[in-house]
Amino acid sequence: MLIAQLSDLHVGGGRYREELLRTAISEINALQPDLVVVAGDLTDDGYPDQYPVVKEEVAAIECPHVVVVPGNHDARNVGYLRFEDTFGARDSRVRCDVDKLQVAVVAVDSSKPDLDTGEIGREHYGWIQEGFAEAVDLRVFVCHHHLMPIPGTGRERNQVLDAGDVLSLLRHAQVDLVLSGHRHVPYVWPVAGLLLVHSGTVSTLRTRGFDEPAYNLIEVDRERISVELHVPGGRVQTLGEYPRIWPVELSARDADPLVHLQPSPSLAND
Numbered sequence: 234m235l236i237a238q239l240s241d242l243h244v245g246g247g248r249y250r251e252e253l254l255r256t257a258i259s260e261i262n263a264l265q266p267d268l269v270v271v272a273g274d275l276t277d278d279g280y281p282d283q284y285p286v287v288k289e290e291v292a293a294i295e296c297p298h299v300v301v302v303p304g305n306h307d308a309r310n311v312g313y314l315r316f317e318d319t320f321g322a323r324d325s326r327v328r329c330d331v332d333k334l335q336v337a338v339v340a341v342d343s344s345k346p347d348l349d350t351g352e353i354g355r356e357h358y359g360w361i362q363e364g365f366a367e368a369v370d371l372r373v374f375v376c377h378h379h380l381m382p383i384p385g386t387g388r389e390r391n392q393v394l395d396a397g398d399v400l401s402l403l404r405h406a407q408v409d410l411v412l413s414g415h416r417h418v419p420y421v422w423p424v425a426g427l428l429l430v431h432s433g434t435v436s437t438l439r440t441r442g443f444d445e446p447a448y449n450l451i452e453v454d455r456e457r458i459s460v461e462l463h464v465p466g467g468r469v470q471t472l473g474e475y476p477r478i479w480p481v482e483l484s485a486r487d488a489d490p491l492v493h494l495q496p497s498p499s500l501a502n503d
């Protein structure tokens with residue numbers, strides 16, 4: 234199974250480069266991925282005139298399963314409403330069968346209007362657990378903000394405020410992959426069975442800690458997950474190959490207060 238992960242398009246921004254996005258999408262289309270994840274910051278400011286432009290660009294992605302979540306830049310003021318008008322629900326759950334793998338994707342809006350900081354929020358926990366409850370071969374969680382600090386990004390800021398609770402929740406749900414963006418630095422954290430994969434910015438020169446625009450390609454089979462970084466129109470670099478560990482029995486020592494709580498009622502926008 235092949236997943237393409239891109240984020241931080243920042244359409245409409247001063248350092249946005251349309252040719253980078255178009256090159257990346259045409260490279261991705263040529264590889265015919267099974268799933269494409271666009272992990273937030275599609276626009277630079279959430280302005281009404283930026284959404285139609287990015288909608289047209291994203292529409293060029295040729296894939297049966299495209300999952301999109303908003304980032305902090307998309308949500309500014311009432312930008313999150315524009316996002317809904319353009320792409321539909323900000324939270325989504327997708328089930329698909331790919332290469333004999335049953336895949337569950339849960340994608341959540343981690344943005345809050347006019348804050349750069351992320352938060353999943355406890356009102357989402359039950360809905361996330363439900364999305365991963367079924368026996369499947371691969372579980373993928375998507376949100377814009379990072380759950381772990383990213384090296385090379387200066388002093389830590391803007392991380393998901395409830396990252397500890399969310400990491401525990403995802404671990405107990407035996408999630409395989411967490412796909413995020415936001416810091417514009419590509420990085421992979423293998424953490425307690427989870428593989429947290431962060432994409433850089435695909436189409437801007439808003440780069441510091443990692444100074445090239447980039448997107449990720451992730452290849453999954455039953456035994457391992459390989460992550461590759463691609464510079465649009467440029468070089469390719471491996472970000473590592475990681476063994477898959479689920480399913481394993483979590484020991485009693487792994488128990489924590491959250492997993493004993495009943496899921497909260499489902500959100501309506503499934």
Ligand SMILES: [Fe+2]
Nearest residue numbers: 241274415416
């Ligand atoms: Fe960004």
Ligand SMILES: [Fe+2]
Nearest residue numbers: 274304305415
């Ligand atoms: Fe962001």
